[in-house]
Each structure stands twice: as C-alpha cells, then as structure tokens.
Amino acid sequence: MPASEDKPVSQVPAAAAIVFPDGLVGLPALVRHRISAVPDTALYEIVSEDDPKIGFIAVPVDNVKPGTCDRLRDRGLIGDGEWVLAILAVHGEPPAITANLAGPLVIDMDKATARQLVVEDPEFPLQVPVREGE
Amino acid sequence: MLVLTRRPGQSIRIGPNVEVRVVRIEGDRVVLGIAAPRHIAVVRAELVEEISGEVREAADTRAKLRVMLLPHAGSKASGTSEGLDIVHSSPDPEDPGVA
Numbered sequence: 001m002p003a004s005e006d007k008p009v010s011q012v013p014a015a016a017a018i019v020f021p022d023g024l025v026g027l028p029a030l031v032r033h034r035i036s037a038v039p040d041t042a043l044y045e046i047v048s049e050d051d052p053k054i055g056f057i058a059v060p061v062d063n064v065k066p067g068t069c070d071r072l073r074d075r076g077l078i079g080d081g082e083w084v085l086a087i088l089a090v091h092g093e094p095p096a097i098t099a100n101l102a103g104p105l106v107i108d109m110d111k112a113t114a115r116q117l118v119v120e121d122p123e124f125p126l127q128v129p130v131r132e133g134e
Numbered sequence: 135m136l137v138l139t140r141r142p143g144q145s146i147r148i149g150p151n152v153e154v155r156v157v158r159i160e161g162d163r164v165v166l167g168i169a170a171p172r173h174i175a176v177v178r179a180e181l182v183e184e185i186s187g188e189v190r191e192a193a194d195t196r197a198k199l200r201v202m203l204l205p206h207a208g209s210k211a212s213g214t215s216e217g218l219d220i221v222h223s224s225p226d227p228e229d230p231g232v233a
Binding site: 024041057 | 172173175176177178181182183184185186187188189190191192193195196198199200202203204
C-alpha cells in the first residue's frame with residue numbers, strides 16, 4: 001500500500017513543524033524544520049528553523065519511482081502512518097534535476113517527527129534523473 | 135579505535151545482537167558478513183559521505199530548483215518536464231496526491 005494511502009499528502013497542513021531528532025545526514029545540528037506543501041504541485045519545501053538559510057525541495061518517492069514505499073515497508077524500514085519524500089537537487093550544466101532515493105526522508109506527521117534513512121541498495125540510487133538538462 | 139586481527143571464518147560481536155564475520159579475503163578486498171537487527175542500518179561509510187554531499191548540494195541549489203520547477207511561484211505551477219513529471223503527476227491513479 002503506498003504511503004500516500006496511509007497518510008494522504010492532502011492531509012499535510014499548509015505548514016507544519018517537524019523534528020528530526022538525529023538531524024540530517026551530514027547536518028546533525030539541523031533538528032527543527034518546517035514543512036509546507038507547495039500549492040498546486042506534488043512538491044514540498046522543508047526549511048530548517050535552526051538555520052533558515054538551509055532548505056530543501058522534496059517530492060514523494062513514489063512520484064519518482066512507483067513502489068518505493070512498498071519496498072521500504074517490506075524491508076521494515078518504514079512503518080504504518082509514515083510517508084517518504086525524496087530530496088531534489090540540481091547538478092551539472094545544463095542543469096539537471098535529480099532525486100535522492102538513497103537518503104529518503106521518512107515523516108510521521110502525527111508525531112511531527114522525521115528521520116533520514118541511508119539505504120544501501122542499487123534500487124535506491126543517490127541521483128535519479130527526473131529532468132534532464134535543457 | 136580498537137584494532138582486532140581476524141582470519142577468514144572468524145567473527146567479532148558488537149553488543150548483544152551484531153556479528154561481523156570475515157567471509158573471505160580476495161586480493162586487497164575483505165568480504166564481510168554482517169548479522170544485525172533490521173532496525174540497525176548497515177551501510178558503507180562512503181555512502182553516508184555521498185548522501186551528506188547530496189544533502190548539501192540540494193540545500194545549495196534550492197533557489198535554482200524553485201526557478202526550474204516553479205517558474206510562476208505563487209500561482210499555479212506550470213510547465214512540463216523533460217523527464218518524470220514530479221511536479222504534477224501521481225503514478226498511482228488511486229493515490230490521492232494533492233489537489
């Protein structure tokens with residue numbers, strides 16, 4: 001069952017505080033964040049409240065690679081009620097957009113907590129192309 | 135750092151639930167077998183470094199992403215992707231997605 005059926009993204013409030021108790025990978029001090037849905041899109045923006053200069057744009061992992069939530073759930077890496085986002089980044093010139101499936105963000109809106117996984121598996125690449133350079 | 139010497143077939147234990155066994159040695163590579171509870175992530179250290187770099191890259195390129203994905207930020211997003219339509223589409227027709 002896709003995570004979105006457990007926790008439809010439409011239930012995510014316009015903006016909500018979430019805590020990453022362990023921070024992000026490589027940025028352990030960034031614990032407090034605010035997540036907001038980008039209107040009229042499937043995108044989310046996550047901005048650090050510890051360092052507002054740092055933020056991310058993310059998208060549900062199943063929008064990048066269908067079935068990803070099921071695979072994570074089958075491996076016991078996510079639980080019921082948790083949904084998963086992939087962080088987007090821009091690389092190269094011309095710029096291309098990639099999604100990070102190796103380090104997905106697992107979010108529990110009921111508890112307002114989140115964690116970043118590290119997934120050691122070729123099925124979860126670090127840079128999945130989602131838009132080629134133009 | 136604790137340094138131990140082990141031969142192929144020998145193992146070490148870390149805490150009550152984690153075992154690391156030297157399976158074999160191939161040239162300059164050591165093949166390890168690791169038994170650990172599912173909730174303990176076992177990953178290559180360099181993967182953690184790679185993800186850390188990607189997280190920083192994502193933070194550094196957020197403004198560029200906004201321009202590429204949300205050219206009319208504040209109004210309904212427009213534009214099509216050359217690759218996956220991560221902005222609009224939901225791969226599962228039953229996925230409620232966003233309105």
